[in-house]
Amino acid sequence: MQDGSEEHKRHKSCRNCASIIPAESEKCVFCGSYQVPGRVPVYQYAAESRFLRKFFLFPLAVVFAITIFLLEAIYDFTELGLSWITIFSFFFLLFAVFGYISEWIFLLKAKGESKDFRQGFFEWQKKLYQKSAVVSYAGMFLFVCVPLIDWSNPIPFSAAASIIWTFLLLFLIKILFPLF
Template identity: 50%
Template structure:
């Protein structure tokens, strides 16, 4: 009888943050992600899966960024300019980079090194600085225009930061540079 009770109370790992939780829990205590697929919509369940994000979604967006100019070179669209294709490609590539960076930042939060996204960012900066100070400067440059809010998930952070950098690039390439 006690063996059966111990089997039902075994721990397993959260599919989002990797922390150990009880097997009968439907939600992770640390990151708040649901563990059972029937409780929330399917796409939210996929977005809470770290394995899906790191092995499929963020690498797939990087592949799109490289495949888009190649596809446009092979099958040109007459009303679309090359600069717009490159800007869209830049958005997907920046989305991929910011997605992987947000994984590292949220991992600091889930490990308990930081209580929110802002502190996770500072911990990430410390790790970069300990590896190489120039990496830390590059990390600060990436986030010079991105607000350090308490982001809820990886997708909102990656989409907003890549959109901000793409809009800056659009402003420079389409408005400011043609003035000279």
């Protein structure tokens, strides 16, 4: 009985990918993120923290997107126009959505259900399809123009996917719709 508790104390969960690693290791053997603060810059240590991403960064992006719309309704920014406010809000809202989706995909990768981000995406699609086909098709639509390369962190993936979709919306609102 004593061996089981000692074995549990010798291992801990990675801050970034939630894999089980030895307690004394400085870097995760699976994702390469540092486990001890002070070894890397503060911004990199914070970006590798799954807790900070899930409970602060992505929810703050949603709050910021809603705040932009509320400020427009209260103060009427005529200089920017409603289309630009819609575009900025759309970016932050999609940043949060893609962030949570990529956290789920990276968790599948950490559990060993997938070997890379692309396979994790397909596993995520299978799980969505088991719940509801409509939700699965909506997930496929979100990823239609996002490159499925092997991303190292959810933050660059969600930023890149949000930028792609924001530029698509910008093209529609500012270039295509005024033609009609």
